[in-house]
Amino acid sequence: MNSLQPISLQPWLRRICWGGRRLQTVLGKQLGEFQDYAESWEVADHTETISTVSNGPFKGSSLRDLLQRFPSELLGRHAGTAQFPLLVKFLDANEWLSLQVHPNDKQAAAYSDTDRGKTEFWVILDAEPDNQICCGLLPGVDRRTFADAIAAGNVSELLHRYSVSPGDCIYVPAGTVHALGPGILLAEIQQQSNLTFRIHDWNRVDLQGQPRQLHIPQALDCIDFERGPVKPLQPQAEMNGETPCEQLLRCEYFRIRRYSTATTISIRNDDQCRILMLLEGQAGLESADSISHLCRGTTVLIPACCSQVHLHPTQHCTLLDITID
Numbered sequence: 001m002n003s004l005q006p007i008s009l010q011p012w013l014r015r016i017c018w019g020g021r022r023l024q025t026v027l028g029k030q031l032g033e034f035q036d037y038a039e040s041w042e043v044a045d046h047t048e049t050i051s052t053v054s055n056g057p058f059k060g061s062s063l064r065d066l067l068q069r070f071p072s073e074l075l076g077r078h079a080g081t082a083q084f085p086l087l088v089k090f091l092d093a094n095e096w097l098s099l100q101v102h103p104n105d106k107q108a109a110a111y112s113d114t115d116r117g118k119t120e121f122w123v124i125l126d127a128e129p130d131n132q133i134c135c136g137l138l139p140g141v142d143r144r145t146f147a148d149a150i151a152a153g154n155v156s157e158l159l160h161r162y163s164v165s166p167g168d169c170i171y172v173p174a175g176t177v178h179a180l181g182p183g184i185l186l187a188e189i190q191q192q193s194n195l196t197f198r199i200h201d202w203n204r205v206d207l208q209g210q211p212r213q214l215h216i217p218q219a220l221d222c223i224d225f226e227r228g229p230v231k232p233l234q235p236q237a238e239m240n241g242e243t244p245c246e247q248l249l250r251c252e253y254f255r256i257r258r259y260s261t262a263t264t265i266s267i268r269n270d271d272q273c274r275i276l277m278l279l280e281g282q283a284g285l286e287s288a289d290s291i292s293h294l295c296r297g298t299t300v301l302i303p304a305c306c307s308q309v310h311l312h313p314t315q316h317c318t319l320l321d322i323t324i325d
Ligand SMILES: [Zn+2]
Pocket: 100, 102, 120, 178
């Protein structure tokens, strides 16, 4: 009987013009020779890529295979879905990302047969002191003002901009206008979707002198003009069973907790799958039948059938704990 153990997945690295090298220098990912590694897809079940298991008896299987073969063992009370519901990445913004917006589920259905809406959540890991992000619009900006500013080329003046620090948590529901500036490394938790509508790309061109495509009518239809400025969230101290943690977010699509510890903690599973991401430190992760080593930048999937895991830090650890609800 092969029961599921904590699962390591092979990261899928994506080069995009705004990427850099910090996925390797800070998070230990194995990069090639280029200077623009933008994203490491840690847990994915998407048309772009499906994660592959890199440890244990199911090494080489895809996440989709596991989901089909062991739906209850993997997802517990959320079994029955054909696709793994969450997409988890690390992002290295070495240049500005485009100013963009993502559709909600209802809007997404009009643009894609496969992708859902895209609500996302960021936890900042590293940020240069003079960094900037844009999140939300200034108060009172309506569709007409925004469309006029796009046409006139001065959309930057309508954006809510600020700088972020390591540890900051930002919730970006579908419909929120946003962009990340240079010098920011983060973990991103989102719906299993890659639907992005670009509003502005900072007048950037590629090596052939070509701009990237914009999607202004689609963006205008998807922006939530009621949202206003979006600030970092205030984490809430709580207990997960016996273990103190911070609840960073609970929304319709996922729940995110964070543990900060230098001593052993136990995380009890409640008949659902968890994704653990080690954001800082080093630790051993013990389950009933296995022990694995986690370092900064390691992501592990804990199947629902693992009723409990223990984290044994060898250095002070910050651990993100992502569940579906
Ligand atoms: Zn986005």
